[in-house]
Amino acid sequence: MQIYLPIAEMSVNIFVILGMGGVVGFLSGLFGVGGGFLMTPLLFFIGVPAPVAVATEANQIVASSVSGVLAHWRRGNVDFKMGLVLVAGGALGSTLGVWLFTFLRGIGHIDVVIRLAYVAFLSIIGALMLAESIRAILRRKSRTPLKRHHHYWVHGLPFKVRFRRSRLYISVLLPIALGFLAGILAAIMGVGGGFLMVPAMIYLLGMPTVMVVGTSLFQIIFVTANVTVLQAVNNQTVDVVLAMLLLVGAVFGAQLGARASSRLQGEHLRSLLALVVLSVCAKLAYDLIVVPVDLYSLGGVVGSP
Amino acid sequence: MKRVLQVMAVVFGTLSAAPAVGEDLVVDLSGTMVPITTGFVGSDLLLFGATEGAGDVVVVVRGTQGDERVRHKGKTAGIWINRDEMIFNGVPGFYSVAASRPLDEVLIAAEQFDNQIGSANLRLTARDPARARIEVEAFREALIRNKQRRGLYRTNVGKVLFIDNRLFRTSIHFPANVPVGTYVVDIYLAQGGRVISNKTTLLEVRKFGFEARVFDLAHRHSLIYGLLAILIAVVAGWFAGVVARER
Numbered sequence: 001m002q003i004y005l006p007i008a009e010m011s012v013n014i015f016v017i018l019g020m021g022g023v024v025g026f027l028s029g030l031f032g033v034g035g036g037f038l039m040t041p042l043l044f045f046i047g048v049p050a051p052v053a054v055a056t057e058a059n060q061i062v063a064s065s066v067s068g069v070l071a072h073w074r075r076g077n078v079d080f081k082m083g084l085v086l087v088a089g090g091a092l093g094s095t096l097g098v099w100l101f102t103f104l105r106g107i108g109h110i111d112v113v114i115r116l117a118y119v120a121f122l123s124i125i126g127a128l129m130l131a132e133s134i135r136a137i138l139r140r141k142s143r144t145p146l147k148r149h150h151h152y153w154v155h156g157l158p159f160k161v162r163f164r165r166s167r168l169y170i171s172v173l174l175p176i177a178l179g180f181l182a183g184i185l186a187a188i189m190g191v192g193g194g195f196l197m198v199p200a201m202i203y204l205l206g207m208p209t210v211m212v213v214g215t216s217l218f219q220i221i222f223v224t225a226n227v228t229v230l231q232a233v234n235n236q237t238v239d240v241v242l243a244m245l246l247l248v249g250a251v252f253g254a255q256l257g258a259r260a261s262s263r264l265q266g267e268h269l270r271s272l273l274a275l276v277v278l279s280v281c282a283k284l285a286y287d288l289i290v291v292p293v294d295l296y297s298l299g300g301v302v303g304s305p
Numbered sequence: 306m307k308r309v310l311q312v313m314a315v316v317f318g319t320l321s322a323a324p325a326v327g328e329d330l331v332v333d334l335s336g337t338m339v340p341i342t343t344g345f346v347g348s349d350l351l352l353f354g355a356t357e358g359a360g361d362v363v364v365v366v367r368g369t370q371g372d373e374r375v376r377h378k379g380k381t382a383g384i385w386i387n388r389d390e391m392i393f394n395g396v397p398g399f400y401s402v403a404a405s406r407p408l409d410e411v412l413i414a415a416e417q418f419d420n421q422i423g424s425a426n427l428r429l430t431a432r433d434p435a436r437a438r439i440e441v442e443a444f445r446e447a448l449i450r451n452k453q454r455r456g457l458y459r460t461n462v463g464k465v466l467f468i469d470n471r472l473f474r475t476s477i478h479f480p481a482n483v484p485v486g487t488y489v490v491d492i493y494l495a496q497g498g499r500v501i502s503n504k505t506t507l508l509e510v511r512k513f514g515f516e517a518r519v520f521d522l523a524h525r526h527s528l529i530y531g532l533l534a535i536l537i538a539v540v541a542g543w544f545a546g547v548v549a550r551e552r
Contacts, residue, residue: 063542172517
């Protein structure tokens with residue numbers, strides 16, 4: 001069954017979109033990752049214009065983060081104070097990010113910048129995931145204990161604030177900078193940035209692991225909401241129909257994924273996800289390098305001078 | 306098909322009933338509107354008509370004209386990025402030609418050129434007059450090639466079928482990605498390589514219903530649209546979270 005997407009201005013098979021939402025949702029339920037970093041490239045692959053894919057994915061992440069944060073909130077695993085500090089940085093970062101996005105779109109370089117950003121991040125995440133899962137598999141065999149690193153230079157920064165929930169007394173500069181970076185990523189790449197925030201909050205800020213996911217989701221809601229509004233106003237690239245179809249698939253997929261995760265072996269699956277990430281990355285990189293079908297392309301209708 | 310013949314019979318009937326005052330070309334469309342709705346996968350319109358006396362018929366369909374940008378990629382540090390661009394004025398968003406016989410047998414080159422029949426004869430002018438002719442030509446060809454790849458410009462000349470000496474019909478195909486706007490349909494009657502008569506009729510390609518409302522809101526009230534998008538996402542996400550908990 002075909003459905004016409006009003007903003008992407010293309011006709012797509014509704015089951016392909018639901019299926020993509022389902023598969024990415026399944027992976028996110030299985031591994032506890034956001035999934036934006038996989039969904040956006042998949043949208044490129046089916047022909048959704050990159051600016052529409054990025055802005056629409058930000059809109060979908062608002063929804064998936066709201067549903068995700070509820071469970072953490074009920075268990076009291078959201079540090080709202082830390083979350084708001086991150087949001088402050090995220091608001092700045094995402095606003096700057098959308099401004100940059102609009103500028104790059106105007107000069108015709110947005111597609112290549114988005115794709116390059118994906119290649120860079122997916123290769124790093126994929127490689128780290130793969131290395132970590134292999135290490136975990138080996139560790140389980142040799143039973144060496146896990147070591148956690150602390151970066152003590154963080155404690156030397158000014159503007160220290162106490163975060164009771166996280167039992168931290170640290171400078172607000174670092175979480176603001178982190179939120180800022182995640183905001184830029186959300187605007188340019190259409191991702192929540194959880195893959196960056198979660199390890200950074202554990203290892204850089206030293207937050208308790210149990211608080212990290214809920215707090216990160218809380219932050220992502222506001223940052224992606226800001227991106228959604230700014231993209232809608234500046235670029236008119238948010239396709240609500242596409243976002244909601246993806247969400248429906250993702251909700252069901254995430255349920256199945258969460259159930260499956262209790263039965264399956266984590267490390268082996270994680271290495272599988274790493275391979276998925278790396279192959280998506282390889283495809284994106286290949287498309288950047290290979291000679292295009294046509295060196296010329298249409299840049300759309302322009303207004304009169 | 307039966308219905309088509311019936312419609313044509315009506316046209317034919319009215320034609321012979323009303324005394325045609327020098328009216329040598331009569332045409333009509335099976336519809337003057339191409340609605341883009343939720344399930345839109347493209348659409349076909351039927352154009353039919355009658356001629357007074359002998360001659361060939363050429364039908365040209367042109368979408369709304371606009372100024373379009375064409376970009377050219379070059380290789381920089383191993384990757385292909387846009388390096389150059391050119392803006393063309395008066396680019397139709399859609400273009401297709403149909404004729405009752407091969408175009409060159411129907412019309413001499415000068416007539417094709419004058420009436421902009423055939424994509425090679427489209428008057429697409431570069432906004433920047435300072436650009437070298439050879440560059441403009443490369444960009445112009447690329448513009449047409451890209452439009453053809455998207456199915457917006459017809460690559461071959463379509464068929465206009467004559468049922469007998471006077472009645473003709475042709476079908477106009479609109480792909481799923483057809484741009485909205487007012488379309489101009491020009492019908493030419495040709496004899497001895499020259500246009501002896503022509504008719505123009507208009508048709509409208511429009512988004513309808515839900516699609517139209519979403520698009521309008523996104524473009525006219527983009528702030529409200531953005532805020533609504535968030536509201537919908539929050540409600541949907543909340544609902545999903547609650548459902549997930551109960552299961």
